[in-house]
Amino acid sequence: MKLAMIGFGQAGGKIVDRFLDYDDRTGSGIVRAAIAVNSAKADLIGLDNIPQENRVLIGQARVKGHGVGADNELGAEVAEEDIDEVQNAIDQIPTHEVDAFLIVSGMGGGTGSGGAPVLAKHLKRIYTIPVYGLGVLPGTDEGGIYTLNAARSFQTFVREVDNLLVFDNDSWRQTGESVEGGYDQINEEIVRRFGILFGAGEVGDGQEVAESVVDSSEIINTLSGGGVSTVGFASEEVELNSGGGLLSRFTGEDGGADDDLDAANTTNRITSLVRKAALGRLTLPCEIEGTERALLVLSGPPEYLNRKGIERGRKWLEEETGSMEVRGGDFPREEPEVAAAILLSGVTNVPRIKRLQQVAIEAQDNIDDIQQESEENLEELVEDDEDELEPLF
Ligand code: GDP
Numbered sequence: 001m002k003l004a005m006i007g008f009g010q011a012g013g014k015i016v017d018r019f020l021d022y023d024d025r026t027g028s029g030i031v032r033a034a035i036a037v038n039s040a041k042a043d044l045i046g047l048d049n050i051p052q053e054n055r056v057l058i059g060q061a062r063v064k065g066h067g068v069g070a071d072n073e074l075g076a077e078v079a080e081e082d083i084d085e086v087q088n089a090i091d092q093i094p095t096h097e098v099d100a101f102l103i104v105s106g107m108g109g110g111t112g113s114g115g116a117p118v119l120a121k122h123l124k125r126i127y128t129i130p131v132y133g134l135g136v137l138p139g140t141d142e143g144g145i146y147t148l149n150a151a152r153s154f155q156t157f158v159r160e161v162d163n164l165l166v167f168d169n170d171s172w173r174q175t176g177e178s179v180e181g182g183y184d185q186i187n188e189e190i191v192r193r194f195g196i197l198f199g200a201g202e203v204g205d206g207q208e209v210a211e212s213v214v215d216s217s218e219i220i221n222t223l224s225g226g227g228v229s230t231v232g233f234a235s236e237e238v239e240l241n242s243g244g245g246l247l248s249r250f251t252g253e254d255g256g257a258d259d260d261l262d263a264a265n266t267t268n269r270i271t272s273l274v275r276k277a278a279l280g281r282l283t284l285p286c287e288i289e290g291t292e293r294a295l296l297v298l299s300g301p302p303e304y305l306n307r308k309g310i311e312r313g314r315k316w317l318e319e320e321t322g323s324m325e326v327r328g329g330d331f332p333r334e335e336p337e338v339a340a341a342i343l344l345s346g347v348t349n350v351p352r353i354k355r356l357q358q359v360a361i362e363a364q365d366n367i368d369d370i371q372q373e374s375e376e377n378l379e380e381l382v383e384d385d386e387d388e389l390e391p392l393f
Contacts, residue, residue: 001099001198001216002032004090008119009075009112010043011136012036012105013050015187020049022191026333028199033093037086037119039078039111040067056089058082058115068110072149075114083122090123099216100130102198103161107153108138108146117153120160130220133161134194137168137284137356144363151360154353163223163345165194166230166284168352193233193283196341200297200331212307214297214329219343222295222327227346228353230284234276235339236269238304263306270298270309273340274316282344285352291321292346296328300338305330313340 007016013036023031036050039059047055057065059078068074079086101123105112116133123131135157138146158164172186200214223229274296278288294317298310314328321344 001030001200001202001219002097003030003100003102003198004033004093004095004098005031005035005102005104006086006090006119007034007036007050007112008079008103008105008116009038009109010040010106011109011183012103012112012116013038013043013047014183015104015134015136015190017047017049018187018191019195022195024049026195026199026335028195029202030195030198032098035086035089035093037079037089037111037115038067039063039065039075039115041065043067053092054089056085058085059111068114070108070110070145070149072110072114072153075110075112076118077114078111079115079118083118086119087122087126095127095129098129100132100162100220101127102132102134104134104136105153105157106136106138107150107157108136108142109149113149113153117156117160120157124160124162130162130223131160132223133157133164134190135164135166136190137166137170137352139170139173140359141173144359144366147356148360148363148367151357154356158226158228161226163226164228166228168284170352171281171283171285190283193231193341196233196299196331196339197231197295197297197343199333200299200329200341212310212329214295214327214331218295218327218329222293222325222343222345225292225346227292227348228284228350229343229345230282230286230347232277232280232282232342232344233339234273234280235337236273237337238300240301240334240336263308266304266306267309267312269304269338270306270340271312271316273298273338274313274342277340277342278317278320278344284347284350286344286347287349287351288321288344288347290347290349291323291344292348293325294321294323294327294345295343296326297331297341297343298328298338299331299333299335299341301334301336302330302332304338305332317342 005016007013035054037056038044044055105116310328318326
């Protein structure tokens, strides 16, 4: 499906920048337009792929290009004040060729955390196409203020978008790595997962048409109904144009037994990938039982995809999630891997979010206490004990 991506804040901008790179490398054609919005000039300059004219600096009057710190209330305010600047950039893109908006932001910071929900609300008022969010949760080691920001942004963002896809940095953090190096890998993981998912249905000229293609409307239907989504993924390397039984099916030279074996292998590979994807690491860890809707996308060389495997995988997902709305299909790609991407939409049993909220409430209480204490301490310092001195005015 074709998306207009808007990266809000530093993380959002970097991830959208990386999506453009992914699009370039794979020819997936999912990024119809890419815009970066930030209150920090340096972050916009640091991007590689987003065209200069699509980089929007907001809040100049208030923060002079220096960013909002981690103040997401200020982030929301400057987004609201300068929403016309963002709209001007969106006016330049062919929205009639776009299936949906995707607003990407880190929820723990200031600009994206506060601004992304403001933009979602604005876009939903103006356009009829869906507005999705891709929100990144901060690592638990980032500290109270980031957690509090994320908890508040999450609540607001979910309410304003048609669906919030969540990626949890905490589950993907690797110890012993520099933060930047770590984000590089994490961002690659993000674009690969969401790239395959949104890439389904974007069959280019001359590419094979799948037996049962996933098209944009199936992605949209899976995401409709709102709420929170997570994505599972698993892949296995395969050889392109492998000989033997697989080719023989087309040349008709070999016996039927090999064909049956190949078909059984293909089916088994698919079903085990589906299990691995659903039960392995999700972008947002959660219990998959109770998921409202799901979409299974099987990508890979066409000779490694079959209807039976996808059908079995789909059935298994129905049983595991208890959902009556599990869609599935293939996404033929000439890559040396077979991959299962599973979109679980409308998940509700998410202990990670409950923990985030608890820590956020504690942080909020602490911040209030500290503020009150420091006000009292300051008063004690400035005022003389017996109140004998008078201020000038
Ligand atoms: P903003 O510019 O004020 O919106 O804030 P940032 O985007 O810099 O940071 C917000 C949060 O995003 C941080 O707390 C991190 O959890 C996360 N973050 C920052 N950079 C990246 C990145 O490149 N990739 C990912 N996955 N997360 C990031």
